[in-house]
Amino acid sequence: MKVRGRNIFLIPYMLWIIIFVISPILLVVYYSFLDLDGNFTLSNYQTFFTPVYLKMTLNSFWYAFLITAFSLLIAYPTAYLLTKTKYKQLWLLLIILPSWINLLLKAYAFLGIFGTYGFANAMLEVFGIGKKQILFTDFSFIFVSVYIFIPFMILPIFNAIDKLNPSLIDASRDLGSSAWMTFRRVVFPLTIDGVKSGCQVVFIPALSLFMLTRLIAGNRVITLGTAVEQHFLVTQNWGMGATIAVFLIIIMVLIMFLTGNRKRGVL
Amino acid sequence: MKKMKLSTIYLFIVFVILYAPIFYLMFFSFNSGGKMYHFEQFTLDWYRELFHDTRLLIIVLNTVIIALLSSVISTILGVFGAIAIWYVRKNYQKSLLLSFNNVLIVSPDVIIGASFLIMFTVVGIKLGFTSVLLSHIAFSVPIVVIMVLPKLQEMSSSLIDAAQDLGAGRREILTKVILPYITPGIFAGFFMALTYSLDDFAVTFFVTGNGFSTLSVEIYSLARRGISLNINALSTLLFLFTIILVIGYYFIVTKRNGRAVGLGARK
Numbered sequence: 001m002k003v004r005g006r007n008i009f010l011i012p013y014m015l016w017i018i019i020f021v022i023s024p025i026l027l028v029v030y031y032s033f034l035d036l037d038g039n040f041t042l043s044n045y046q047t048f049f050t051p052v053y054l055k056m057t058l059n060s061f062w063y064a065f066l067i068t069a070f071s072l073l074i075a076y077p078t079a080y081l082l083t084k085t086k087y088k089q090l091w092l093l094l095i096i097l098p099s100w101i102n103l104l105l106k107a108y109a110f111l112g113i114f115g116t117y118g119f120a121n122a123m124l125e126v127f128g129i130g131k132k133q134i135l136f137t138d139f140s141f142i143f144v145s146v147y148i149f150i151p152f153m154i155l156p157i158f159n160a161i162d163k164l165n166p167s168l169i170d171a172s173r174d175l176g177s178s179a180w181m182t183f184r185r186v187v188f189p190l191t192i193d194g195v196k197s198g199c200q201v202v203f204i205p206a207l208s209l210f211m212l213t214r215l216i217a218g219n220r221v222i223t224l225g226t227a228v229e230q231h232f233l234v235t236q237n238w239g240m241g242a243t244i245a246v247f248l249i250i251i252m253v254l255i256m257f258l259t260g261n262r263k264r265g266v267l
Numbered sequence: 268m269k270k271m272k273l274s275t276i277y278l279f280i281v282f283v284i285l286y287a288p289i290f291y292l293m294f295f296s297f298n299s300g301g302k303m304y305h306f307e308q309f310t311l312d313w314y315r316e317l318f319h320d321t322r323l324l325i326i327v328l329n330t331v332i333i334a335l336l337s338s339v340i341s342t343i344l345g346v347f348g349a350i351a352i353w354y355v356r357k358n359y360q361k362s363l364l365l366s367f368n369n370v371l372i373v374s375p376d377v378i379i380g381a382s383f384l385i386m387f388t389v390v391g392i393k394l395g396f397t398s399v400l401l402s403h404i405a406f407s408v409p410i411v412v413i414m415v416l417p418k419l420q421e422m423s424s425s426l427i428d429a430a431q432d433l434g435a436g437r438r439e440i441l442t443k444v445i446l447p448y449i450t451p452g453i454f455a456g457f458f459m460a461l462t463y464s465l466d467d468f469a470v471t472f473f474v475t476g477n478g479f480s481t482l483s484v485e486i487y488s489l490a491r492r493g494i495s496l497n498i499n500a501l502s503t504l505l506f507l508f509t510i511i512l513v514i515g516y517y518f519i520v521t522k523r524n525g526r527a528v529g530l531g532a533r534k
Contacts, residue, residue, distance in 0.1 A: 010355075013348035017367045020405035024382030025370075031385055078281050081274045091278075093517075098285045100509050102466050104486040105502040109288035111494060112295065112303030119291065122304070147284070200373075208375030211468060215490055225377040232381050232473065242385070245378050252373065 025249065031242035044243035053227075057247070060223040063138075064206035067145045071202050072195065074146070075153035079194075080187075082154070083161045092158055099151035107215050110144045111135065114216075136218030144216045145206060153198040160194025161187070196259040204252050224248050289506060296499035303494050313500035320497070323485070329396075330465060330482040337403035338460035344404070345411025345456055350445070352412065353419040368409045379406060380473025387474060394476025402474050403464045410463060411456035418452035419445070458516045462509075 035041040047053065078095070085091050098106070113119045114134040121131045134140050164187065172182040188195075208225030222230075224244055231241030291303075296314070300307035317323065352364045371379060383405070387398045422445070430444045446453075468483035475484055482505075489498055 009347045009351035012344055013351045013364075016344055016348065016405070016408055017364075020383075020408075021367050021370050024379075024386050027385045027389060028378070028382045074281065077277060081278050084274070085278070093513075094282070095285065097510075097513065098289060100462065100466075100513060101289060101506055102468075102483060102486070102502070104468055104483050104490065105292065105498070105505065106288055108486065108490045108494075108498055108502070109292040111490065113288060113291055115303065115494070117302070117304040119304070147288070150281075150285070204373065205375055208377045210377055211472075211487065215487075225375060228377045228381055229473075232384060238385065241381060245381050248375060248378055252375070252378075256373065 028242045028245050028249070031238055032246045034239045034242075036237060036239065041239070044239045047240060048243050048247065053244075056222055056227060057224060059221070060207050060225075063142065063145075063221060063223060064203050066142055067149060067206040068199050068203045070142065070146045071149045071153040072199065075150055075198065076157055076195070078150075079154045079157035080161055082158055088162070092155075095154055096151050099148075103148060104211070106148060107144060107212055110140065110147075110216060114140050135216065136220055138217070138221065141212065141217035141221050145209065145212055148212075149202045149206065152201045156197040156201070157191065157194040160191035164190055200255060200259045204255060207251065208248060289502075292499050293503040293506065296496060296503045298496060298499075301496060303496070303499070313496045314504075317497055317500050317504075323497075323501075326480050326482055326485050329479065333396075333400055333403055333481060334461050334464040337400055337407055337464045338457050341404045341407035341460045342411050342453060342457040345408045345460070346415055346449070346453055348408060348412045349415035349419055349449075349452075350441075352416060368412050370409075371406050372409050372413070376467075376469030377473075380470040383470065384473045394474055395479040398474040398476070399471055399479065399481065402470050403467065406467070406470060407460035407463055410459045411453075414456035414459060415449055415452040418449040422448050454516075454519060458512075462512065 032044055033040055033042065035043060082088055082091050082095065115121070116131065116133075116135075118134075120134050124130060124132060168186055168190070169182055172186045173179075177185065207223065208228070209223055210225040210229040213219065213221045213223055213226045219226075224247070228241050228244050228248070231237045231244065295303045295306065297309050297311070298306045299310035299312065348368065352361060352368070355361050355364060379402070383398070383402050384394075387394060387401075392398050392401070426444055426448070427440055430440050435443065466483065467481075468487060471481050472484050472487065475481070480488075482501075486498060486501070489495060
C-alpha cells in the first residue's frame, strides 16, 4: 500500500497524544513551579524536602512495598496451582471476575465486614479474643489493598507459568534436584518476568491510592496519592500538589526502568 | 494425593476470600435491619427505595451515557491509532508511539486526574459533563490501541498484497480487508473501554466539579457518610450487570475467535 495514506490515521492519534499525554505532563511540571499566587518559585520543591513530606514519601513506599509483597506471597502459589487445574482458563476467569466489580463497592463491603459489629469481630468473639478496632488501622488498609490487587498479581504470573515448558521441570527432577531446588533454579527464574510485571501493576497504584486511605484507613495513612488529592481538591494548593505529582511520575518512570524488560505493548 | 488436597484447600480459601465480601454485600441488601450486621428479616425495601430515588437514577443515566459515548469515540480513535502505529515502518518510531500510548495506562489515576484538572482549568473547559467525557475518552484510547494492535500484527501482509493485486484501492483494502480482520480486537477494545469508563472513580473524582456526578463518585460520597443499605442493593444490581456483561462479552468474542482476547484483570 502506498505510504501516502498513513498520515490520515496518524493525525487524530497524534492530536490525542499531544493534547492528553504530553501537555498534561508539561502542565503538571509547570504548575509545580508556581506558588499560591501564581508566581514562579522553587519553594514547593523546598517544602517537599522537609521531614514532613520525606517521611510521608517513605511511609508510602513502605505501605506499597508491604502491599506488593503480600500480594505476591498469596498470588504466586495461587497462580501456580491454577495452572495445574483442569479447565484452568475457566478458573482464571473466576479469579479475575472480582476485579471487574467496582472498586468502591469492594471497599464499602469491608466497611461492613470490619465494622464494630461486623463479621470479622463476630468471628473474633467466637474464638474468644473479643472485639477489636479493625477498621481504620494499618491492618485493615493493607488487607483491603492486598485483596483488591491480588487478581492483578495473579494474571501475569499465571501467564508466565502457563508458558513454561513442563519438560524443563521433568528434566530438572530427573537430574536429581529436589522440588524446592527445581522451583528455585528453574521455575522461578523462568517466570520472573511475570512476577516483575505483577509487581509493577501493583506497586505503582499502591503508591498513589487515595480512596482506600480515606475510606478504610480513616485518614490515618497518608500516601503520596492522598496528598495530591488533598492539595488539589481540599486545600487548593495546586503548586504543591503538582510537585508531589512530579515526584510520583519520576518514581513511576524509575520503577518501569527497574522492572523493565517488558515486551512492548503488553500489559 | 495428600499434596493435591492441600493445594485444593489453598485455592478454595483464595476463592472464598475473593468472593466473600461481594456476597456479604449482597446478602445484607435484603436486610430489613438497616445495618450491615445482624440480619433481621428479608425485605426488598432497599431495592424499592433505589428505584424511587430520581437523583440516583439520573446519575446512573449519566454514567451510562458517558460510558457509551466515550467508548464509541475512543474505539474510533484507538482503531485509528492502532492502524497508524502498524503503518509506521521504522522501529524506533513504533516504540516511541507505543511508549506515548502506554503513559496513560501505567500512570496512577491520581496523576491523570490532577493533570487533566489543570488542563481543563487552563483551557477554560467547565468542569462537568464535557470534562468527564473528554477524560474518559482520553484514558480509554490507549486500551483500545493495545487491544487492536495484536490483531493487526498477526494479519499476514500477503492478504493486503493479494487485495492490491486484485485491484482494490486504499479505501477498499481498509474496509474490506483490514477492518473485518481486526473486528474481534475492536470489540474487545470497545468492551474494555466501556467497563473502564463505567468503573472509573479517581479520574472522574478530580474532573467532575459540582453538580455532575457518576455512579462511582456517588458511591464514594455515600460510603464516606457511612453505611446505608441502598448501596448494598445498588451493588447487587451492579454485580449482576457485570456478570451479564462479562458472559455476553465472553460469548461474543469466543464465538468469533475461538478464545477470549485480552479478557484481563483491570484497574
